[in-house]
Amino acid sequence: MTELTPLQNLWLSETMRLREEHAGPLDDLEANRIARSAGGDLPTRIQRRALWLAERNGQTHALKHWLQGARLALIVLAVLAVISGAGLAFAALGDGQTPVNVFWALGSLLGLNLILLLSWALGLVFAGEQGAALGRLWLWLSEKLARDANAAQLAPALLLLLQRQKLNRWALGVLVNGLWLLAMLSALVMVLILMATRRYGFVWETTILGGDTFVAMTQALGALPALLGFSVPSVEMIRASGDAALNIESARQAWAAWLVGVLLVYGVLPRLLLALFCLWRWKTGQAALHLDLNLPGYAQLRERLMPTSERLGISDAAPEQLHRVESAVSDLQSDGALLVAIELDDQRPWPPQLPKTVNNAGILDSRESRHKLLEQLSRFPPARLAIACDPRRSPDRGSLALIAELARSASATRVWLLQAPPGEALDAERLGDWHVALQQLDLPFADCAPLNWLETGHD
Structure with missing residues (x-):
C-alpha cells in the first residue's frame, strides 16, 4: 500500500466515511479481513480498511x-x-x-x-x-x-x-x-x-x-x-x-x-x-487529531473489525479491477502447502493423489466456502498455494478477482489450468484468454499438476 502521513491516513478514512454515507456501503469484505488480520486498535483497523478501499476505488x-x-x-x-x-x-x-x-x-x-x-x-x-x-x-x-x-x-x-x-x-x-x-x-x-x-x-x-x-x-x-x-x-x-x-x-x-x-x-x-x-x-x-468513533459510519464498523467473540478481525471486498498480485502476508508466518480448486464440475475426479505434506482445501463453489477459506488463510497463510481452474470456463471478472485474492493470502502461488476430460478439447481462444488474464495478474501458470513444487518448493 501507498505510504501516507498520519494526517493523510485520517483524511482518507474520513473521505471513505463520507462516500459510504452518501453512496451507501462499499463491498468491503477483503478490506475488513485485511484490517482484522493486521491487528491493532479500532482506529488503526478503520484506517487500514479505508486505505485499502481508497487504493482500490481510486481515492x-x-x-x-x-x-x-x-x-x-x-x-x-x-x-x-x-x-x-x-x-x-x-x-x-x-x-x-x-x-x-x-x-x-x-x-x-x-x-x-x-x-x-x-x-x-x-x-x-x-x-x-x-x-x-x-x-x-x-x-x-x-x-x-x-x-x-x-x-x-x-x-x-x-x-x-x-x-x-x-x-x-x-x-x-x-x-x-x-x-x-x-x-x-x-x-x-x-x-x-x-x-x-x-x-x-x-x-x-x-x-x-x-x-x-x-x-x-x-x-x-x-x-x-x-x-x-x-x-x-x-x-x-x-x-x-x-x-x-x-x-x-x-x-x-x-x-x-x-x-x-x-x-x-x-x-x-x-x-x-x-x-x-x-x-x-x-x-x-x-498530534491531537483522531477519528470520532461515535459517528455512525465508524460505529457500524466496530463489530465487523473487532468482533465481540475475539475483538479481532477483518473483512473482504473483491476488487473492481484487477491489479498486479503482491503477497500481503510478508509480516505473517507462512507455512505448508495447499491445493484448492475453483468451480469444478462433478465429472472431474477430485482431488488428485496428494503428498502428505500438501493439504486439500476442496472446491470453492459457493460464497460461503470462499469466505471460510479466505478467513482461514488470513490467519494461517500457506507458503505455497496451487489454484486449479477449469479453462473450459471463461475467465470472468469474479473468478479472476478470487484468484487474485487467494494469491495475496499466500507467499507463493501457481495456477493449474486443468486438461480437458478424455474425448474433449479445450477451446484455443478461451485458453488464450486465460493466459492473457493470468499474465496481467503476474501469476505463473501451467497445464500440469504442480505437485512437486507444492511438496518441495522446487520444480
Missing part, C-alpha cells in the same frame, strides 16, 4: 492529484500576492515626478493589510473562521486543478476532520498570514528598488491638522523602527516637509529610511510572527 490516487492541485493553487495565490505587493509599492510612491505624501503612501502600503489583520485577529478570538473566503478560494482552485472525479469528498472530509480540533483556524491562519507576508515582502522589495533607482521628495499635507500632530505621529510611528536602527526625521525636517519637499539629500534619506522601517515593523514583522505562530499551532495540533 488514494485522487488524493495525490488533489495535493498537486493544492500546490498549484498555492503557487497561483502566491504569485498574485507578490504582484499585489508590488502594485501597492507603485501606488504609494508613484513615478517620482511629484513629491510623495508620506502618510498617504503609508496608508496605501499598510492600510488594507492592517484592517484585514485586525479583522482576522478579532475573528480568531470570537469566531475562529476568519480567512474562510481565502480558504474557500484555495480549496476551489485545488479541486479545479486536481481534475479528478474521485476527489469530490476530499475537501469536505478535510474540513470536517480539522474542525473537530479547531485546526482549520490555524491552517487558514498559515495561509492568510503567509500570503500577506509575501505581499508585504514584495512591497518592501519594490519600495527599495524604486527608491534606489528614482529620486523621491517627501511631504505631508493637511487642512485641519496642525504641524505638531504630524511631528508626534511621525515620531511615534518611528519609535519601534528606530530600535532596529532606522533613522527618524528630525523635528525641523518634519516641519519643513509640510511646506514643500526638501531638496536635501539627508532629508530624503531620513524620510525613505523612516518609510521602509515603518513598513518592515508594522507590515512585514506582524505577518511573519503570526504566520509562524499559526504554523506552530498547526504542527502541534496535528
Whole structure:
C-alpha cells in the first residue's frame, strides 16, 4: 500500500466515511479481513480498511492529484500576492515626478493589510473562521486543478476532520498570514528598488491638522523602527516637509529610511510572527487529531473489525479491477502447502493423489466456502498455494478477482489450468484468454499438476 502521513491516513478514512454515507456501503469484505488480520486498535483497523478501499476505488490516487492541485493553487495565490505587493509599492510612491505624501503612501502600503489583520485577529478570538473566503478560494482552485472525479469528498472530509480540533483556524491562519507576508515582502522589495533607482521628495499635507500632530505621529510611528536602527526625521525636517519637499539629500534619506522601517515593523514583522505562530499551532495540533468513533459510519464498523467473540478481525471486498498480485502476508508466518480448486464440475475426479505434506482445501463453489477459506488463510497463510481452474470456463471478472485474492493470502502461488476430460478439447481462444488474464495478474501458470513444487518448493 501507498505510504501516507498520519494526517493523510485520517483524511482518507474520513473521505471513505463520507462516500459510504452518501453512496451507501462499499463491498468491503477483503478490506475488513485485511484490517482484522493486521491487528491493532479500532482506529488503526478503520484506517487500514479505508486505505485499502481508497487504493482500490481510486481515492488514494485522487488524493495525490488533489495535493498537486493544492500546490498549484498555492503557487497561483502566491504569485498574485507578490504582484499585489508590488502594485501597492507603485501606488504609494508613484513615478517620482511629484513629491510623495508620506502618510498617504503609508496608508496605501499598510492600510488594507492592517484592517484585514485586525479583522482576522478579532475573528480568531470570537469566531475562529476568519480567512474562510481565502480558504474557500484555495480549496476551489485545488479541486479545479486536481481534475479528478474521485476527489469530490476530499475537501469536505478535510474540513470536517480539522474542525473537530479547531485546526482549520490555524491552517487558514498559515495561509492568510503567509500570503500577506509575501505581499508585504514584495512591497518592501519594490519600495527599495524604486527608491534606489528614482529620486523621491517627501511631504505631508493637511487642512485641519496642525504641524505638531504630524511631528508626534511621525515620531511615534518611528519609535519601534528606530530600535532596529532606522533613522527618524528630525523635528525641523518634519516641519519643513509640510511646506514643500526638501531638496536635501539627508532629508530624503531620513524620510525613505523612516518609510521602509515603518513598513518592515508594522507590515512585514506582524505577518511573519503570526504566520509562524499559526504554523506552530498547526504542527502541534496535528498530534491531537483522531477519528470520532461515535459517528455512525465508524460505529457500524466496530463489530465487523473487532468482533465481540475475539475483538479481532477483518473483512473482504473483491476488487473492481484487477491489479498486479503482491503477497500481503510478508509480516505473517507462512507455512505448508495447499491445493484448492475453483468451480469444478462433478465429472472431474477430485482431488488428485496428494503428498502428505500438501493439504486439500476442496472446491470453492459457493460464497460461503470462499469466505471460510479466505478467513482461514488470513490467519494461517500457506507458503505455497496451487489454484486449479477449469479453462473450459471463461475467465470472468469474479473468478479472476478470487484468484487474485487467494494469491495475496499466500507467499507463493501457481495456477493449474486443468486438461480437458478424455474425448474433449479445450477451446484455443478461451485458453488464450486465460493466459492473457493470468499474465496481467503476474501469476505463473501451467497445464500440469504442480505437485512437486507444492511438496518441495522446487520444480
